[in-house]
Amino acid sequence: MNFAYSPAFVRVARASRAHSLGTRALSISLMCGLLLLGMLAGRTNAHAQAKLLIPMDVSQSDHLKSYGVAYWTLSRNQNVDWLLNYRGGAFMTEYSETLAAECRIRGVSFEQIDAASAARIYAEVQNEGNNMDVVRLEKQPRVGVYVPPGFKPWDDAVTLVMEYAEIPYTKIWDEEVINDSLARFDWLHVHHEDFTGQYGKFFASFATAPWYIQQVALLESTSKKLGFRKVSELKKAVVEKIRRWIGEGGFMFAMCGATDTFDIAQAAQNTDICDVMFDGDAPDPNANGKLDFSRTFAFENFSLVMNPYEYEYSNIDCDANYRSLDPASDYFTLFDFSAKYDPVPTMLTQCHVNVVRGFLGQTTAFHKEFIKKSILLLGEKEGSDEVKYLHGNFGRGTFTWYGGHDPEDYRHAVGDPATDLSLHRNSAGYRLILNNVLFPAAKKKKQKT
Numbered sequence: 001m002n003f004a005y006s007p008a009f010v011r012v013a014r015a016s017r018a019h020s021l022g023t024r025a026l027s028i029s030l031m032c033g034l035l036l037l038g039m040l041a042g043r044t045n046a047h048a049q050a051k052l053l054i055p056m057d058v059s060q061s062d063h064l065k066s067y068g069v070a071y072w073t074l075s076r077n078q079n080v081d082w083l084l085n086y087r088g089g090a091f092m093t094e095y096s097e098t099l100a101a102e103c104r105i106r107g108v109s110f111e112q113i114d115a116a117s118a119a120r121i122y123a124e125v126q127n128e129g130n131n132m133d134v135v136r137l138e139k140q141p142r143v144g145v146y147v148p149p150g151f152k153p154w155d156d157a158v159t160l161v162m163e164y165a166e167i168p169y170t171k172i173w174d175e176e177v178i179n180d181s182l183a184r185f186d187w188l189h190v191h192h193e194d195f196t197g198q199y200g201k202f203f204a205s206f207a208t209a210p211w212y213i214q215q216v217a218l219l220e221s222t223s224k225k226l227g228f229r230k231v232s233e234l235k236k237a238v239v240e241k242i243r244r245w246i247g248e249g250g251f252m253f254a255m256c257g258a259t260d261t262f263d264i265a266q267a268a269q270n271t272d273i274c275d276v277m278f279d280g281d282a283p284d285p286n287a288n289g290k291l292d293f294s295r296t297f298a299f300e301n302f303s304l305v306m307n308p309y310e311y312e313y314s315n316i317d318c319d320a321n322y323r324s325l326d327p328a329s330d331y332f333t334l335f336d337f338s339a340k341y342d343p344v345p346t347m348l349t350q351c352h353v354n355v356v357r358g359f360l361g362q363t364t365a366f367h368k369e370f371i372k373k374s375i376l377l378l379g380e381k382e383g384s385d386e387v388k389y390l391h392g393n394f395g396r397g398t399f400t401w402y403g404g405h406d407p408e409d410y411r412h413a414v415g416d417p418a419t420d421l422s423l424h425r426n427s428a429g430y431r432l433i434l435n436n437v438l439f440p441a442a443k444k445k446k447q448k449t
Helices: 007-049 063-075 097-106 115-126 157-165 174-178 210-225 231-247 257-267 343-348 428-441
Strands: 051-054 080-084 090-094 111-113 133-137 143-146 170-172 187-190 251-255 331-334 355-357 376-380 386-394 397-402
Touching (some): 051 115, 063 080, 063 097, 063 157, 080 115, 111 115, 133 343, 143 157, 157 251, 174 210, 174 231, 231 386, 231 397, 251 428, 331 386, 343 386, 355 428
Parallel strands (some): 143 170, 143 187, 187 251
Antiparallel strands (some): 051 111, 080 090, 331 376, 376 386
């Protein structure tokens, strides 16, 4: 049967077909749009879950500035995970283009890790069969440096490395300590200070040097200003303030002569050990017999060197006569700790090597026989009684002491130029200092023992 279509019917049919095609095209367009949005959302979600890993093994281009990046991240209220014993003590945190750019600017090697890869890393680190663990860093430590105005004649390894790593710090000295300003800080580095009041025992060699004369004048005027009769009395008062601050939860780090002289000052709190050229009167002739070792942090049963012309405070120090080593063969070894059971010493010894080059100082290292049994040894010269690096607790706080003056200048002398750390970006010896700077940022974990 033949059908004839009227013009009106044809127009209606065409309109209906056009509407159907339009609806279909709109549906396809909407589906594509939703799919694209889903893909973009997935990418955004994956990007949000990505991690930024800063390796701290030999692949790292600048170990020292890596600590500065970690500190900078904390300053932006972003947590950082310290992966103990994983790739040299790597840092991992949330990825952002801003953080990646900061790493590039500072010359720090980093890797962008997706969520699945990050999960695998965490699983590896937390596996009970591996000597690794995760410590969360939650806040930027407030860093203070106890240092005399002018820094001369010594430059200081700690301030050098914090400036290189771009970690901010505040300088304080005797007046601030006596006036209870320590409460503003979580972490305190003690410059190469002589807490015994003997001006570093430089009298024999530098009594007429302008810098020595200026140092004595500054110390004497400061002690009088603060109401003390002698510099030695001022220093004992400073030691007591620092001692109290540590007991209340502070973290103290010291190097070179600020280590043993701190304990000497504590042991000699009620005894005059300074000769006439240092404080105007003679020392107690029985000073060694009056030392109170119950007050000291790390050392006991030591004897003072009472000769004012000898460049040594006590027999704690492994001095040049004892050591007489060739610099090429002078190394110390870091102890290996259980990351899961002993996270504190593990943090303090994180390094890309376990054997570190030695270096001298007025106090180079410590004879083991004078170290209290309660002290944790972190680094020693194998085959000897020489301890380079130690850690201990006092009250709610801790102290870490590191022998020697400059990890990259074996025999640093008065007047020598400061070390250029851009030439030592991967210094193992300087890494130990920076481990201590980040230490107070760690979230406290319950011991497993």
